[in-house]
Amino acid sequence: MAFFRVLTEKLEGLTRLITPHERWLILISADPDALGSSMALRQIIRSRGGQAEIGHVNDISRPDNLAMIRTLRIPLTRVTPDIAKCCQRFAMVDSQPHHSTDFPPVDYDIILDHHPLDPAHPARAKYVDIRTDYGACSSLLTEYLYNLGIKPGKFLATALLYGIKTDTGSFERDFSDVDVKAFSYLSKLADKLLLRRIVHADFHRKWLKYFSRAFERARSVGREGFFAYVGPVENPDALVVLADFFLRVHGLSWNCIAGIYNDKLVAVMRSDGMRRNMGRKAQDWFGAFGCAGGHKMAARAEIDLSRLAGYDPEQFLWKRLTGRMLQPDWSVAEGEACPVKAAQAGS
Known part of the structure; x- marks a missing residue:
């Protein structure tokens, strides 16, 4: 046989x-x-x-x-x-x-x-x-x-x-x-x-600073979700290491770790596979804005910063993860920070 x-x-x-x-x-x-x-x-x-x-x-x-x-x-x-x-x-x-x-x-x-x-x-x-x-x-x-x-x-x-x-x-x-x-x-x-x-080659010493940022800016999403935006990263692979690490925290079943790399917003998602299909969630949350998809337990999204049309990247992610921006809507709420537009106006 x-x-x-x-x-x-x-x-x-x-x-x-x-x-x-x-x-x-x-x-x-x-x-x-x-x-x-x-x-x-x-x-x-x-x-x-x-x-x-x-x-x-x-x-x-x-x-x-x-x-x-x-x-x-x-x-x-x-x-x-x-x-x-x-x-x-x-x-x-x-x-x-x-x-x-x-x-x-x-x-x-x-x-x-x-x-x-x-x-x-x-x-x-x-x-x-x-x-x-x-x-x-x-x-x-x-x-x-x-x-x-x-x-x-x-x-x-x-x-x-x-x-x-x-x-x-x-x-x-x-x-x-x-x-x-x-x-x-x-x-x-x-x-x-x-x-x-x-x-046994796990991560670079210089990536430890991203762990610090993630701990400082961590937010809970519902009862079992975890979100952290770490800002600019020298390589998106650091986000993968962070997402794998935080999935090991007791009581959390999924996470989204995000940062900026080469004028793109990169979000890496992980889940324990019990309740959420992260590949589908990535498409639901971010598919209308850029490339998104993956497996049940691992997914990724990449969105050009120009597509955010004024949204602060962290706030954009938070609104999508919490369902506060249900449809692609590029208008910026009154009084909301708009660093992208500000940068464009100053260029």
Whole structure:
């Protein structure tokens, strides 16, 4: 009996797209699951005689991501308009084109993902495989490797294993049988010491100031919600660390941690998965204003500050979270602080 599903016929559609000597660019928003998945797809492309680079569109500063890249020797390139022009083929893993405006407007050949589908933004490519019931895209790529007879080496196996670990929250979030099988299979091939080195890289010392801000500006939302706006951050990954941390507070079932990065309001949301689906909540609260979505237990929203049209970012978030701004309404209440308009008037 096969350990995974038999995908021989299905994968013919993917392998037919890969021809020798063509140059591929695998686009990602770098996180552990995306890094592991992109390494696996790169291995598949190289096994068919193609060339592939992994291009990321986001800044990478989370210590575990940096440790993963360094320890597992993951080759990465920052995506620029010029690099996109140098490739004939384009793939995307662990994401969909509408998830970020930073993804270049190219025609995709392959899209592999596990995030929820958005009917308003269908993923279009010559080969699309989006498994919304999988806890991690790394599990899907492990299935692909197994079906193609490619045994991952210790670096690739460790990357995929860590991708599954992070996206399933060590199997505390939603997961499938395939995630369990993939984790079991990879555990025998991964390097545990390398994995330990990555896992124990939690956060930068310079991020401690954001903890202080979050404690000072914390607000309760209802009986079980927590909200903190920390202002400008040097990287939005700091918000992810804070959101994961505050979810561990007894009596809280969800949180929203937000800040400003590169003229964007970034809100990271977490829940225990018991009552709220944070992916849906993110769309309800912020979908009309910018990019928003995610999973039941983890979600994110990014809104250009220009879209706030005068609202103070913290007050805007508070009104949305508490239902005091039910519809997109860009008028500013009389007497309410309007720093954006003030800045525009003074420029």
